[in-house]
Amino acid sequence: MKRLHLERLANPQLLALVAVLLINWLLFPNFFRITWQDGRLFGSVIDVLNRGAPVAILAIGMTAVIATKGVDLSVGAIMAVCGAVAATMVVAGYPTPVAVIAALAVGLACGLWNGFLVAVLDIQPIVATLVLMVAGRGIAQLITEGYIVTFNDPALIFIGTGSFLGFPMAAVIALVLMLLVTLLVRRTAIGLFIQAIGVNRAAASLAGIHSRMLLVLVYALSGFCAAIAGIIVAADIRGADANNSGLWLELDAILAVVIGGTSLLGGKFSIPLAVVGALIIQAMNTGILVSGFPPEFNLIVKAGMIILILMLQSPLVGTVMGFFKRDTRQAAPK
Amino acid sequence: MTIISKLAIAASLATALTSVSIAQENLQGLTVGFSQIGSESGWRAAETSVTKQQAEALGVDLKFADAQQKQENQIKAIRGFIAQGVDAILVAPVVATGWDDVLAEAKEAEIPVLLLDRGVDAPDDLYLTAVMSDQILEGRVAGDWLVGEVGDADCRVVELQGTVGSTPAIDRKAGFEQAIAGHDNITIVRSQTGDFTRAKGKEVMEGFIKAENGGADICAVYAHNDDMAVGAIQAIKDAGLKPGTDIKVASIDGVPDIFAAMAAGEANATVELTPDMAGPAFAALSTYLADGTEPEKLIITESKLYTPADDPQGEYDRRKDLGY
Numbered sequence: 152m153k154r155l156h157l158e159r160l161a162n163p164q165l166l167a168l169v170a171v172l173l174i175n176w177l178l179f180p181n182f183f184r185i186t187w188q189d190g191r192l193f194g195s196v197i198d199v200l201n202r203g204a205p206v207a208i209l210a211i212g213m214t215a216v217i218a219t220k221g222v223d224l225s226v227g228a229i230m231a232v233c234g235a236v237a238a239t240m241v242v243a244g245y246p247t248p249v250a251v252i253a254a255l256a257v258g259l260a261c262g263l264w265n266g267f268l269v270a271v272l273d274i275q276p277i278v279a280t281l282v283l284m285v286a287g288r289g290i291a292q293l294i295t296e297g298y299i300v301t302f303n304d305p306a307l308i309f310i311g312t313g314s315f316l317g318f319p320m321a322a323v324i325a326l327v328l329m330l331l332v333t334l335l336v337r338r339t340a341i342g343l344f345i346q347a348i349g350v351n352r353a354a355a356s357l358a359g360i361h362s363r364m365l366l367v368l369v370y371a372l373s374g375f376c377a378a379i380a381g382i383i384v385a386a387d388i389r390g391a392d393a394n395n396s397g398l399w400l401e402l403d404a405i406l407a408v409v410i411g412g413t414s415l416l417g418g419k420f421s422i423p424l425a426v427v428g429a430l431i432i433q434a435m436n437t438g439i440l441v442s443g444f445p446p447e448f449n450l451i452v453k454a455g456m457i458i459l460i461l462m463l464q465s466p467l468v469g470t471v472m473g474f475f476k477r478d479t480r481q482a483a484p485k
Numbered sequence: 486m487t488i489i490s491k492l493a494i495a496a497s498l499a500t501a502l503t504s505v506s507i508a509q510e511n512l513q514g515l516t517v518g519f520s521q522i523g524s525e526s527g528w529r530a531a532e533t534s535v536t537k538q539q540a541e542a543l544g545v546d547l548k549f550a551d552a553q554q555k556q557e558n559q560i561k562a563i564r565g566f567i568a569q570g571v572d573a574i575l576v577a578p579v580v581a582t583g584w585d586d587v588l589a590e591a592k593e594a595e596i597p598v599l600l601l602d603r604g605v606d607a608p609d610d611l612y613l614t615a616v617m618s619d620q621i622l623e624g625r626v627a628g629d630w631l632v633g634e635v636g637d638a639d640c641r642v643v644e645l646q647g648t649v650g651s652t653p654a655i656d657r658k659a660g661f662e663q664a665i666a667g668h669d670n671i672t673i674v675r676s677q678t679g680d681f682t683r684a685k686g687k688e689v690m691e692g693f694i695k696a697e698n699g700g701a702d703i704c705a706v707y708a709h710n711d712d713m714a715v716g717a718i719q720a721i722k723d724a725g726l727k728p729g730t731d732i733k734v735a736s737i738d739g740v741p742d743i744f745a746a747m748a749a750g751e752a753n754a755t756v757e758l759t760p761d762m763a764g765p766a767f768a769a770l771s772t773y774l775a776d777g778t779e780p781e782k783l784i785i786t787e788s789k790l791y792t793p794a795d796d797p798q799g800e801y802d803r804r805k806d807l808g809y
Contacts (some may be wrong), residue, residue: 179696186699188725202688208659226692252706297524297808299683301742312723318713387685388716394526440692446678453803 157223163463164411164427171431171456172196175438182441184464191314195441197322203433204321205380205397210411210425211325211332211405212262212376215369217408220349220417221276226404227263228287229377230397233258234385235294237301241255247306255378261272261287266367280370283399289302291393308429311386321422328379332372333422342420345369403432410460432461486697491605509771513544518566519575519763520672523554527740528576528760530808532602535576536763543767548716556580560587574772575763577601582779588612599770601762604783607666614769614780616762620653623788625707626756627735630790631705632668634753640704643693644676645686645717647709649761654678657709657737674702686713690720700726704734711743711755729753739791741804747797757789760807 168479175195176182176428184193216223235253255325259285282289300309313320336342347355348362358361376396385391405415413420435456439449462468517540524530533549548571550562556579566574567590574596578584581604588611591598600615631640644661647654652803658676675693681684686708693702700721708714714736720793728734730752736743739757746752748806769780791800 182694193699193724195692197693198688198695202691292524297530298527300741312719384684388687388719390683392683394711395680395684398682409695436688440689441696443675443696445676446646449649449678 160215162412163423163460164424164431165412165450166265167350167413167463168427168431168434170222171434171438174314175434175441176440177188178438182438182474183290187317190284190317191319192317195437197319199430200322200432200460201299201319201357202437203430205384206318206326206365206381206400206403206432207325207372207406207426207429208328208380208431209344209378211329211422212300212373213358213401214408214411214413214420214422214425215304215336215345215372215402216276217405217413217415218349218417218420219343219369220352220415221269221366222405222415223377224263224280224401225261225283226373226377226380226477227397227399227401228284228291229261229374230381230384231291231391231393232287233378233381234391234396235291235300235393237307237382238385238391239294241304242301244317247304250304251310254382255375258374258376258381259371260374261377262371265374266370269364269370270366272472288393291396295393295394301387302408307382307386308389309386311383311388321387324379324383330427333418341365344472346418346420349420382417403429405434406457407426410457410464411415424442426468500551507769509543509642511533511768511775514546514706515572516546516569517544517573517575518547518550518569518571520550520559520562520566522554522559522575522577522579523552523657527809528758531760531804532577534807535558535760539761539763539767545767552579554579556583561586563591563598567591567596570594571596572774573661574598575601575614575766577762578603579607585611594618597770597773599766601766607698609782612781613773614766614784616766616769616784616786618786618788619658620656620758621663622785623737623756623758624657624663626790627657627707627737627754628661628790630754630756630792631671631707631733631735632664635671635704635789637670638704640671641674641697641702642671642705642707643697643703644673645679645689645691645708645713646676646705647681647713648732649678651681653748667772669752673707675773679708679716681710681712683712683716686716689713690717691723694720694724694726696753700732702723703732705707705735705753708734708736711738711740712737714752714755715742715746719747722751727751739789739800739804740809741801742805742809744797744801744804747791747793748801750793752793753788754792757787759789760788762786 182195185192214221236257237250238253239251241247258367265280268274269276310320315323343359344365347360352362383395407428408425411421411425435453439452519536521533552558563574583606584605588598588607590609598611599613602617604615647724677689679689696705696706706717710715713733718728718734721732726732735754736750737756739755743752743755
């Protein structure tokens with residue numbers, strides 16, 4: 152039992168996260184320094200949690216979508232739309248809860264639309280979600296009328312910059328969402344159903360799974376997650392920036408899922424590991440910021456690290472690692 | 486108060502944002518076509534509103550065409566203007582190349598073409614003039630302000646760059662560096678890209694603050710645009726420091742929100758990228774039509790410095806409805 156536990160901890164994602172954090176620490180010795188300030192924790196590691204939260208939240212929904220052999224390219228644009236909805240509504244004088252619920256509902260509706268295209272009209276996911284990826288930003292600009300809509304509503308701002316027990320609100324929301332969705336898919340059969348659709352949708356349907364219904368729900372979840380991320384990002388800068396909110400984050404989310412070990416071909420998936428993937432990406436971003444590299448190197452450094460992490464997960468490396476593991480096991484019982 | 490800020494006050498008193506000189510009466514009743522790129526940014530929306538205001542004040546009938554970021558739409562619009570026989574054409578070109586044919590058609594029809602805020606790769610006899618800002622100068626004005634502001638005191642500056650490789654980022658960086666060259670007390674200690682956005686500006690500034698002893702070692706932040714500065718101001722506040730006092734904030738563009746921050750004492754300087762490219766263009770057109778004087782091929786707009794002494798609240802009110 153104990154050995155199994157250790158092996159689970161030694162998975163490549165957590166090792167990669169530890170490695171990236173250690174590299175950051177070598178480049179910037181104060182990386183792990185955390186202080187208490189104005190009733191909350193303050194430090195680079197906290198920044199990783201806080202800044203990584205939006206991508207982590209996107210990755211939660213994206214994992215479920217990718218597990219069904221789909222992909223959701225529209226999450227970045229949905230973020231922009233939902234941020235715009237929340238911001239314009241509080242500016243128009245609606246109470247914060249109404250604005251937030253409306254934004255979440257819009258995100259859900261966007262997700263349902265994607266699900267409808269994919270599950271009912273049988274359009275390939277990459278094409279179906281491309282529609283909203285392109286149109287969504289236009290919709291967001293229509294809502295904001297091209298302005299950056301700024302607001303001073305304390306309750307809405309709290310979602311982006313507040314803290315709970317000293318931890319940034321965004322990170323707390325991501326953690327709670329991760330636990331809820333993980334429980335939902337692991338403590339019920341839904342996770343298995345999603346996996347079954349990803350492996351073979353026709354066979355899953357024949358086996359009695361309502362694959363159409365489930366697909367719609369999976370895309371709806373992704374849209375809902377994108378809405379939460381969009382509200383957080385808008386609340387963080389106290390404004391809805393339709394042009395830039397969530398721009399290219401769909402790619403970061405997909406990357407986080409892939410780093411988390413979920414195959415783009417669907418099937419087996421892990422939501423917590425996708426969240427770890429998001430943290431790895433953010434740890435690299437934050438590391439680059441505090442290390443003082445010139446910005447021209449940002450993308451090269453990131454690409455190099457990602458290639459390394461993906462190589463660690465490749466089947467070939469897995470075989471080699473497995474070989475060593477067997478060796479240690481044989482040597483262990485003394 | 487420094488000499489520079491005194492000069493800035495004098496300059497701001499001398500010229501209001503959308504002042505129109507009365508001397509251009511010969512433009513009254515003319516029809517001018519305006520091919521705008523599209524609505525890519527708040528600044529561009531402001532440029533469109535200011536151009537319309539200028540035309541209205543001059544009694545010019547402005548035909549407006551939005552190209553939605555496509556050159557073929559702009560060429561179509563210009564051909565349309567030529568067919569309608571307008572008296573002049575304003576173009577904000579979306580790209581630099583591919584204009585020779587349509588500009589030659591306009592020249593043949595004897596319609597002067599004036600370029601706004603971007604240049605083209607075409608022989609310069611095909612257009613009357615180009616009105617542009619000097620982005621190196623913008624950086625230099627911001628740098629000169631900082632040099633005057635800190636005097637002989639040591640100042641460690643962090644820089645929020647625009648999108649890596651973009652012309653404004655390269656030029657605004659170069660201009661600032663020119664200004665602080667020779668002042669060894671001012672050094673850029675960290676420089677990273679914030680992609681011209683608020684969110685990235687805030688994130689990068691958070692990183693800088695952690696890396697520079699909780700922000701205690703940072704004397705000033707220089708942002709290549711106001712939006713990143715607005716993000717940085719929030720990051721400074723979140724770190725328990727006072728933007729504008731503990732860390733000075735200088736940036737470029739002159740969007741309404743930076744004036745709001747300045748009015749609250751949280752920003753120290755911004756260099757305006759004026760949305761009024763049409764004013765100098767109309768002035769050049771007026772002189773040209775009056776006596777055939779060819780203007781300079783390149784008209785550089787003023788890069789004006791604004792500090793808290795320049796009535797930031799008033800500047801905010803004046804700009805907030807321009808479409809930024």
